[in-house]
Amino acid sequence: SVDTRLMYVSILMDDRRAWRDGIQVARGLFAEQPNSVMRLNTLGYALIQQPEGLEEGFRLLWRGFNYGQSDYAVIDSLGWAYYLYGRFDEALALIERANALAVREPNSEVLDHLGDVYWRLNRRDEARDAWRQALAAQPDALRRRDLESKLQRGLPTPAPRRREVPVVTLPDRPSQREDL
Numbered sequence: 001s002v003d004t005r006l007m008y009v010s011i012l013m014d015d016r017r018a019w020r021d022g023i024q025v026a027r028g029l030f031a032e033q034p035n036s037v038m039r040l041n042t043l044g045y046a047l048i049q050q051p052e053g054l055e056e057g058f059r060l061l062w063r064g065f066n067y068g069q070s071d072y073a074v075i076d077s078l079g080w081a082y083y084l085y086g087r088f089d090e091a092l093a094l095i096e097r098a099n100a101l102a103v104r105e106p107n108s109e110v111l112d113h114l115g116d117v118y119w120r121l122n123r124r125d126e127a128r129d130a131w132r133q134a135l136a137a138q139p140d141a142l143r144r145r146d147l148e149s150k151l152q153r154g155l156p157t158p159a160p161r162r163r164e165v166p167v168v169t170l171p172d173r174p175s176q177r178e179d180l
Helices: 002-012 021-033 036-049 051-067 072-084 088-101 108-120 124-136 141-153
Strands: none
Touching: 002 021, 002 036, 021 036, 036 051, 036 072, 051 072, 051 088, 072 088, 072 108, 088 108, 108 124, 124 141
16 A cells, blocks of 8 residues: 555665665655655655755655645655755754644654754754654654653764755646656
């Protein structure tokens, strides 16, 4: 089923050794419905998990954002792509918007991302508050462990360096998608 394949992608994208398998499944889902915001988000977010997929993933997420500007998941994913490009102000605007859209059902991943961006902007108290809220949103065991570590130590890894983001042109109509 589509739901099973989506879950499979989310599991595989977190494992460096299985990432390519997850991308293959996500590409299959995308090929079935290339105009689906959910599938653009699934493939785009899976791609940005590794440096070699960042540019392609950014392009897909930008398109998904333009098709579904009220979908908090794709807004958060695009914000996270900006974060990975070291563009923390742009990331903050998007991830805060995603968090506001998810306010009725707080999302641990969005709140985790928000905390990371705050940390990089030297807004440490706000970062810890976001991470605490992420813990309260009942994350999975891996994210819970990561969040608990961040609350104790902050972000131990260097910040992504600031780089230019790819230029993305939008097609005039959905069938013009050769650059994907």
